[in-house]
Amino acid sequence: NYLDAIESAWTDTLTNDMFAVTKMKQDFKQYSDSLEKKFPAFKRIKSSIPVKSSQEISKQLKDNDALISYFMTDTSIFTYTITKGSFQFTKTKKYSNFDSDLKKYLEVLSSPVTSKNLIADINNTLMTKGPTLYQQLFKGISLHKNISNLIIVPDGQLYRLPFEAL
Secondary structure (H helix, E strand, C coil): CCCHHHHHHHHHHHHHHHHHHHHHHHHHHHHHHHHHHCCCCHHHHHHHHHCCCCHHHHHHHHEEEEEEEEECCCCCCEEEEEEEEEEEEEEEEECCCHHHHHHHHHHHHHHHHHHHHHHHHHHHHHHHHHHHHHHHHCCCCCCCCCEEEEEECCHHHHHHHCCHCC
């Protein structure tokens, strides 16, 4: 049956994603524990910082706010989106040139302009890679039309990306 096959595929994907997230949590816990052993001050500082739940964050957001938190692996981008009263978790597969496109885009944004040929290259890079990166980073995220304020929590190289430039 076609519907059974779809349900089975979704179940397998969800199960694999849950295992991947669980493994990442375990790896992070091991890393955090090793830091606490090596640097006792880290443990004191870490334990003094309050951690808020998604529900607590949601309550503090305004009706027009959305918080989007990114987590990247070699092959996927995970997003956790919180708005007033809603939560959304998405996983998208990185397109094949994502990392190199992001690197080139960041290089162009941080390079001084020195010649007319370079200006053309900069414009071409910004006009082709910017929309592609935007589509990748916001793929699967559905926001209500009243959202006018995005709070972005980047990961990895995304810390260097001025999202407003996309």
